[in-house]
Amino acid sequence: MDALRRVRLSDHFWAWEFSCRGTRCSCHGATQVDDELVRLLEDFRGLVESPISVLSGFRCDGHNRTVSGHPRSFHRVGMAADLSSFALRRDLEGWAAKLGELIVERVGNERGNVIWYERQKFIHVDVGRRIAELVRNKEAMLEKLTKGSGEV
Ligand SMILES: [Zn+2]
């Protein structure tokens, strides 16, 4: 196992939480995580004031294909995380908006994306190049676009 997996990244996040979760890939839980993303998540954890689970952090190329991730997904470079928790699920839209405000404050206006998945009950956040509106609802996006891509 990769030594990085035992590394504590911040007060509340450990490197292993960001490891590739693929079961059919051959990366053996490869881990890659961007410092700025960790700082953002730690600040967000401070606002939420309760534990947050990282459902998906880094994804190797094989795993990204398995989950139909976008070929240029920021998960592939350790710059994205899908988050969920009891508190977040109670108000996904509200927490997504808070995360957006935090991005503007800490990361700025060029980078960072927040996408909330109402049905699947999680929030995607990344510190990659801003792609569209800062905070988006995935289901609403898919209704607009006729051809839906997978997760980002
Ligand atoms: Zn993998």
Ligand SMILES: [Zn+2]
């Ligand atoms: Zn994601």
